[in-house]
Amino acid sequence: MTAAASARQILTSLHEVMASRTHAQAKLNQVVEIIAGELSSEVCSIYLLRQGMLELFATRGLNQAAVHVTRLGVGEGLTGTIAQNIETLNLDEAAAHPEFQYRSETGEEKFHSFAGVPIVRRARAIGVLTVQHVDPRKYEEVEIEALQTTAMVLAELIHNAGLVDGEALDDGGKAQTGQEVITGLKLVKGLAIGKAVFHQPRVTIEQTVAEDTEAERQRVYLAFDRMREQIDNMAKQADFGVGGEQEQVLETYKMFAYDEGWGRRINEAIDSGLTAEAAIERVQQRTRMRMREIQDPLLQDRMHDLEDLANRLIRIVSGQLGTAAQKGLAQDSILVAKNLGPAELLEYDKRRLKGVVLEQGSLTAHVVIVARALGIPVIGRVSNVRGLVRDGDEMLVDGDAGTVTLRPSTAVLEAFETRFARSKEKKASYARLRDVEPFTRDGERIEVMMNAGLRDDVSMLAMTGADGIGLYRTEFQFLVSAALPQRERQARLYREVLEAANGKKVIFRTVDIGGDKSLPYISSEIAKEDENPAMGWRALRLALEREGLMKSQARALLEGAAGRELNVMFPMVSEPWEFDAAKAVFDGQLSYLKDRKHKLPTAINYGVMLEVPSLAEVLDLLLPRLSFVSIGTNDLTQFLFAADRANPMLAERYDWLSPAILRFLHRVVQNSMGHKIDLGVCGEMGGRRLEALALLGLGIRRLSITPAAIGPIKELIRRVDTREITDAMKGWLANPPQNMRAELQAWAEEREIEVE
Structure with a gap:
């Protein structure tokens, strides 16, 4: 007999039992008889979760005196292990399993084989269904599948009959897993x-047993058609995928969406008597169990993709769409x-x-x-x-x-x-510094600016008391759009940002897209093949190649800043010629607007982000043509150490207070002296108090940081004497201590400067 046929027979009988007017205990007693009989098993038992314990509720084959007496904690014994891990066990010799526990009151010593499946509702184990046999043999796969299908339906019937405590389902799982x-x-x-x-x-399946098998099959077919249509259209959606992995994700999804084996398994589950939703969930449960057995990370990722696709399919078939x-x-x-x-x-x-x-x-x-x-x-x-x-x-x-x-x-x-x-109290104390100018103890005025990328971010200028916006990420408008934003729309945003800034400086960074921030409407075969997207076809490299993109943004910025000062910063400049090429685009658009008598910005200042180390080696050649330089510490760090920050193994391996970084930054500061440029740091490093202290010691006098860090950094600045920290930093750079972070922290603590 097939698994579907076996499960269908059990389901039909179960449905009749649970629809009867007998009391709950009598129903369970009949259920274990039916299951044991259909699977030719000498023992069938049902354990249900009550008050945090798995209680033996019904059995055929074990001592009846053990019913409501034998209780196991979640994670205790084979039954508890099944509930804790929500997994299936199939053992030819139960006593050989490391979690086996013998309970004398059950009389189970003569039974060798053991199989158990969790009874799951709303992704939680509310009980366990087990079968046992005298002979030491593993149950056939067809028997296990029938058992799993039965447990799925049993969950609904048990819940509807009120056989489990409400807390097992409604207390957030405390009774099951705790903290x-x-x-x-x-x-x-x-x-x-x-x-x-x-x-x-998640979709909650309220009905598991089908009334019309063919109708359920048609529902699944229609859902598959709609899902495949969604997958085929997915590449056109701006926020699909994760950066440069978009094409790989799409191809994997397509592979699973059109996989005949997956559809066949769902059909078989429907044949067993399940509804469309329950059939998909049944196949999904089997996938989850396979995932636990897979050690290969790549295969695990593929199984996760299949689960995501199953979730999509079940939402379609149930009509429970949306986020x-x-x-x-x-x-x-x-x-x-x-x-x-x-x-x-x-x-x-x-x-x-x-x-x-x-x-x-x-x-x-x-x-x-x-x-x-x-x-x-x-x-x-x-x-x-x-x-x-x-x-x-x-x-x-x-x-x-x-x-x-x-x-x-x-x-x-x-x-x-x-x-x-x-x-919160600390934040409130920082908020009180909103209108206080950040002077050091020795009278140096430090410029504290904020980073932004959304129109609404500009309101934080007034709330934080920041000196301006040291980095406005223009790419956000591109990332949240399904198509390339029109020039007029771009110009309107830039104009609104400048108006909201109310005269404070705003530095617009031209688009930093590509690499790990790919857009479906701007693609490149080179970008798709990038093994290291952070160092690939992105930012200014992409913009210079896509001349239409650069021209459109240049004119939008010039039009948006009409009658005001415009500050433009080019990202990821590696050599002087890249800056020259980018500025030439702006010069061309400026001439175009002049010829047509358009209103122009009152002044235009150009700068670069120093995030590619090569630029530091030729910075002296470029400085005469610049108004400002912003050191982008986020990308600079990973480029200096050849360490991908997206890799969790490397994300925190290299310290921002490493002598390698501090010496590099110090050299940039020294090389910039004598030039009329505004040098600052733009990135997360400047928003951390201890790191900001080090930057002040290096001679950095402008920081552009996240709005939340403005208050804490202002408070720090007011406690620091730049002459003292500069002298200390000179000594540390000449003869680096074994632990620069600890040394700097000790220095701050001696002066009662809080740095955490």
């Missing part, structure tokens, strides 16, 4: 408390997702969205830059977070430590809230 701390990669610092919300909400943003956030929330695009993040209510936890994500992802601008803590690279978190779970996000606490205990929650309150 859990998981770690990831620190992407955006900060603290957050909220309820877990899935970016793509949590479209439904709206009802309370303070922590968003849980595999990954996000910047446009997706911006769809959420900023008042309710308190933090983000991603399975993927990297320091260079543009969604991280958006989150940092919004002040939303983000933790990435949290493996299997969507499998560990339940919808509605209480979550504590510690972006400073890179940890997420799920379902915290009362004591842990209170301690976190106390720390959170102290953090």
Whole structure:
């Protein structure tokens, strides 16, 4: 008999039993008889989760006296292991398994073989279904599949009959798993408390048994057609994929979307008597179990892709489409997702969205830059977070430590809230410095500017008291658009930003797209083949090749700044000729506007981002033609150390306070002396208090940082005597200590300068 036929027979009988008017215990007693009989098994038992323990509720083959007496904790024995891991066990010799526990009251000593499957509802184990046999043999795959299908339907029937405590389903999983701390990669610092919300909400399957098999099959066929159409159109969507991996992701999705084997397995599940939703979920459960057995990372990624596709299919067939943003956030929330695009993040209510936890994500992802601008803590690279978190779970996000606490205990929650309150108090004290100019103790005025990329970010100028915008990332407008933004639309944005800045300086960086920030409407075969996208076809390299893109942005900036001062900065300049070529584009557009008597900017200042080390070697040749230089420490660090910051193994390996970086920066400062240029640092390094202290010691007098860091850095500046830190830094650079960070920290503590 096939698995489908066997499962169908069991399902038919189960449906009749659960529809009968007998009491719950009698129903379960009949259920174990049916399952044992259909699978020719000498034992069948059902354990249900009650008050955090797995209680033997019904059995055929074990001692009846053990019913409601034998209880196992989640993770205890074979049954507890199945519930904890939500996995299937199939053993020819149960006693040989390391988690085996013998319970004398059950009389199970004579049974050797053992198989068990979790009874799962809403992604939680609410019980375990087991079978046993005297002979030491593994159950056939057809029997295991029938058992798994049965358990799936049994979950619905048990729930509807009220056979499990409500807490097993409704308390956020505390009874099942309790508090859990998981770690990831620190992407955006900060603290957050909220309820877990899935970016793509899970579909709750309320009906598992089909009334009309052919009707269910047609629903699946239609869903497959729609899903394949979506996949085929996906390349046209601006926020599809993750940077340069877009084409690879698309091809993998297509492979699975058109895989006949996947469709056949879903059909077989429908044949067993399941609804379309339940059939897809049944095949998905099997995929999850296979994923646990796979060690190869590449194959694991492929299985994750298949799960993502199954989620898409089940949402289509159930009609439960859309993201949590479209439904709206009802309370303070922590968003849980595999990954996000910047446009997706911006769809959420900023008042309710308190933090983000991603399975993927990297320091260079543009969604991280958006989150940092919004002040939303983000933790990435949290493996299997969507499998560990339940919808509605209480979550504590510690972006400073890179940890997420799920379902915290009362004591842990209170301690976190106390720390959170102290953090808010600290922020309030920084806010009081809004209108205070950042002078050092020895009277040096430090320019503290902020980074921005969204029109709404400009409002932070007044809130933080920043001196201006030292980096306006113009690419955000491109990243959140489905097509290349029209010149008029670009110009309108730049004009609005300058108006909102109310006379404060704004430095516009020309588009830094390409590489890991690829756009579907601007593609290149070279970019697709980039093995190291951060060092590939991106930023000014791309813009100079795509002359239409550069011309359009140049004219938009000139038109948008009409009647005002315009500051333009070119990213990723490697050699002087690249700056000259970019400026020539602006000169051409300026002549065009002059000839047509257009209103022009009152002054135009040009600068570069120093992030490619080669530029430092020829900077003296370029300085006479520049108004300013901004050292981009984020990219500069990875280029200096040949270390990809997106690689979690390397993300924190190289310290910003390494003598290699500090000596490099010091040399740039020294080489810039005698030239009438404004030299500053633009990047995350300048927003950290200890690192900012080091930069002041190197002679840096302009910092452009995230808005959240303005207050803390202002407060630091007012405590520092630049003469003292400059002298100390000279000594450290000449004879570097073994641990520069510790040395600098000790220096600050001696002077009661808080640096954390």
